[in-house]
Amino acid sequence: xxxxxxxxxxxxxxxxxxxxxxxxxxxxxxxxxxxxxxxxxxxxxxxxxxxxxxxxxxxxxxxxxxxxxxxxxxxxxxxxxxxxxxxxxxxxxxxxxxxxxxxxxxxxx
Numbered sequence: 001x002x003x004x005x006x007x008x009x010x011x012x013x014x015x016x017x018x019x020x021x022x023x024x025x026x027x028x029x030x031x032x033x034x035x036x037x038x039x040x041x042x043x044x045x046x047x048x049x050x051x052x053x054x055x056x057x058x059x060x061x062x063x064x065x066x067x068x069x070x071x072x073x074x075x076x077x078x079x080x081x082x083x084x085x086x087x088x089x090x091x092x093x094x095x096x097x098x099x100x101x102x103x104x105x106x107x108x109x
Contacts, residue, residue, distance in 0.1 A: 001074045005037045010058040016095045030089075031057040035096055036064070038088030039074065039105070041081060048072040055089035064090065081107050 014020060014032050034057050038050030047068055054066035063069075086102035087093055 001076050003072045003074065005072060007035050007056050007058050007060065010035070012058075014092075014095065015099050019095055021091045030055070030064075030091060031062050033057055034062075034064075034089045034092060035087045035101060036067075036089050037072075037085055039083055039085045041083040042105075042107070043075040043078050045073070045075075048074065050085075050088045052088055052090040052093070076107075078107065083107055 010033050012033060017032065020032060034055040036050045036052070036055040050072075051066050053064040054068055056063040056067050060067070060069060083105040084102065085105055087096035089096065
């Protein structure tokens with residue numbers, strides 16, 4: 001399965017701005033609004049796994065060091081199941097998921 005995740009149409013200011021962790025991680029400051037999609041339960045190659053440093057801001061003007069602009073390829077050779085996907089961006093995952101950045105993918109097998 002091929003998926004193109006597009007981080008667009010997001011607000012410039014995060015809905016939960018007051019709860020954002022402003023700590024500096026790995027010597028980098030992150031934009032307030034950023035995201036990357038991580039899929040739980042799939043047979044996912046590392047470059048498509050939505051690692052925390054693979055985030056981008058809306059329009060990908062800024063991106064983390066592991067950002068991959070390509071389509072994500074998910075293998076389609078496992079048994080039927082329900083998989084969960086969610087935002088996985090460094091230091092903001094909990095807030096993005098609380099705002100609704102997550103969902104289910106029903107894999108038919």
